[in-house]
Amino acid sequence: MRILVCVKRVPITGGKMVLAADGQALETKHLGFTISPHEECAVEEAVRIGGEVVVLALGPAEAEEQLRDQMAIGADRGILLRTNGEEWDAQSTAAAIVDALRAEEPFDLILFGNESADAAGFQVGIRVAHALGLPVVTGLKKIEVQEGRVRCERDVGGARDVYEAPLPAVLTVLEGLNLPRYPSVPGRLRAKSKPLAVVEPVRPEQRLEKLRLVVPEGQGKQAEILEGATQVVAVMQSLGVA
Amino acid sequence: MIVCFVEGDELSAQAVGFARALGPVRAVTFAGAYQPAAWAAALAAQEAEAIVAAGSDRGNELLAHVAAVLDQPFAANVVALDGDTVMRVRWGGSLLEEARLHGAPKLLTVAPHTQPAVETGEVEVLDAPDDGSPKALERVEESSGGVSLRDAKVVVSGGRGVGSAEGFGVIEELAGLLGGAVGCSRVVTSAGWRPHTDQVGQTGTKISADLYIACGISGATQHIAGAKGAKKILAINSDPEAPILASADYAVIGDLHEVVPAISAELRRVRG
Numbered sequence: 001m002r003i004l005v006c007v008k009r010v011p012i013t014g015g016k017m018v019l020a021a022d023g024q025a026l027e028t029k030h031l032g033f034t035i036s037p038h039e040e041c042a043v044e045e046a047v048r049i050g051g052e053v054v055v056l057a058l059g060p061a062e063a064e065e066q067l068r069d070q071m072a073i074g075a076d077r078g079i080l081l082r083t084n085g086e087e088w089d090a091q092s093t094a095a096a097i098v099d100a101l102r103a104e105e106p107f108d109l110i111l112f113g114n115e116s117a118d119a120a121g122f123q124v125g126i127r128v129a130h131a132l133g134l135p136v137v138t139g140l141k142k143i144e145v146q147e148g149r150v151r152c153e154r155d156v157g158g159a160r161d162v163y164e165a166p167l168p169a170v171l172t173v174l175e176g177l178n179l180p181r182y183p184s185v186p187g188r189l190r191a192k193s194k195p196l197a198v199v200e201p202v203r204p205e206q207r208l209e210k211l212r213l214v215v216p217e218g219q220g221k222q223a224e225i226l227e228g229a230t231q232v233v234a235v236m237q238s239l240g241v242a
Numbered sequence: 243m244i245v246c247f248v249e250g251d252e253l254s255a256q257a258v259g260f261a262r263a264l265g266p267v268r269a270v271t272f273a274g275a276y277q278p279a280a281w282a283a284a285l286a287a288q289e290a291e292a293i294v295a296a297g298s299d300r301g302n303e304l305l306a307h308v309a310a311v312l313d314q315p316f317a318a319n320v321v322a323l324d325g326d327t328v329m330r331v332r333w334g335g336s337l338l339e340e341a342r343l344h345g346a347p348k349l350l351t352v353a354p355h356t357q358p359a360v361e362t363g364e365v366e367v368l369d370a371p372d373d374g375s376p377k378a379l380e381r382v383e384e385s386s387g388g389v390s391l392r393d394a395k396v397v398v399s400g401g402r403g404v405g406s407a408e409g410f411g412v413i414e415e416l417a418g419l420l421g422g423a424v425g426c427s428r429v430v431t432s433a434g435w436r437p438h439t440d441q442v443g444q445t446g447t448k449i450s451a452d453l454y455i456a457c458g459i460s461g462a463t464q465h466i467a468g469a470k471g472a473k474k475i476l477a478i479n480s481d482p483e484a485p486i487l488a489s490a491d492y493a494v495i496g497d498l499h500e501v502v503p504a505i506s507a508e509l510r511r512v513r514g
Contacts, residue, residue: 091316
């Protein structure tokens with residue numbers, strides 16, 4: 001099996017969204033970075049399925065940290081589509097991934113998160129599948145690779161729908177698919193020397209062109225402080241839930 | 243003409259409402275097993291100024307397929323459209339993005355619960371021949387373990403402050419007394435204390451309870467994205483500076499391991 005997992009570097013937001021002065025991005029000076037939660041499960045699943053696992057990210061030079069993190073939990077090598085830090089819309093991200101794959105032997109499986117934590121466009125995986133002429137199944141909570149095909153399940157409000165696709169295929173997954181492992185210290189050491197290819201794609205004109213970000217109103221309520229269980233139960237009774 | 247995909251649910255009725263503000267609407271749907279690529283091919287073939295759906299699992303998936311087929315941009319989870327300018331949801335609703343949608347037809351989904359629902363009216367069933375692409379083959383019902391998190395009237399949820407899997411005993415007790423469901427934050431799931439099916443948040447379940455009780459949960463934006471559908475939020479936290487208080491209607495400042503059992507005892511007392 002050869003598996004590609006596409007991931008995205010995103011900030012670890014705390015309790016509050018604070019914008020940078022230009023309103024184009026979050027202020028990240030005091031924030032750490034990770035990959036989207038769904039993608040953590042995609043990488044874990046790829047490592048469990050086994051074979052060669054390649055991780056790919058489109059992002060700034062610093063996204064190498066996130067690719068190394070994935071190599072630390074078992075990915076074999078990385079591909080960084082290096083940008084100057086500007087955001088790319090979903091359409092141009094998908095096109096850059098497809099371009100990068102021309103230089104690669106075909107993969108049996110290409111995994112994505114169902115949507116990124118930050119931009120949440122819900123489309124890069126589906127666009128890549130169409131461009132490569134591959135079947136795609138999205139929103140998965142269970143994946144079983146069988147001889148030449150994959151059987152997978154998707155939540156539909158308290159039930160699961162079952163899908164099958166021939167390999168090669170594109171799959172997008174949701175958190176809850178598995179419980180991702182933490183990288184070990186030896187894993188981190190090994191990751192340092194794993195191969196990382198860097199490509200610099202050209203950012204095309206953005207067709208979903210971000211103008212600015214806005215923090216929605218309504219953050220910052222003043223909670224009424226309750227003293228003790230009697231007051232809490234009185235509130236529950238007033239809400240009709242006690 | 244605006245083509246709006248509907249599924250006969252509340253979110254679709256909201257999407258139709260949004261679409262009607264743009265122009266005359268043709269509400270369309272499909273019969274038979276869900277086959278995203280085939281359904282999207284049929285949608286993409288319609289003459290339309292805009293193709294719209296609800297920002298649901300299927301709505302977002304279908305529009306992404308349509309966008310790929312037509313090679314057009316697609317704006318997911320839009321809350322407002324003015325000419326070519328959309329306002330759309332990011333970070334599970336913790337942030338909005340204003341963007342210019344340079345495409346024709348305009349492809350967009352409507353963010354859930356941001357528009358009033360309307361009568362859908364007549365719905366046309368479009369034909370979508372099976373093209374061999376993946377489709378929903380069978381439905382497996384999950385064994386229901388009590389009250390579902392999504393629909394529960396009360397959700398009692400624990401975070402890092404609970405401290406261990408065993409610590410959830412007091413949370414389960416209170417949830418049981420209130421006929422509610424147990425929830426948790428992402429930290430708890432990652433630690434393996436509770437299954438992911440209990441997780442409330444941007445990447446977990448989005449709840450719609452009358453009362454959400456957040457015990458020992460700091461209130462990261464990822465968590466609030468799943469909790470804000472609750473009508474009222476009660477935070478129980480030992481830290482009076484915890485971010486959750488900015489999203490809560492009520493708060494008890496104290497150790498959940500004392501406060502939660504005391505609430506359970508008081509409930510039993512008033513019920514006699």
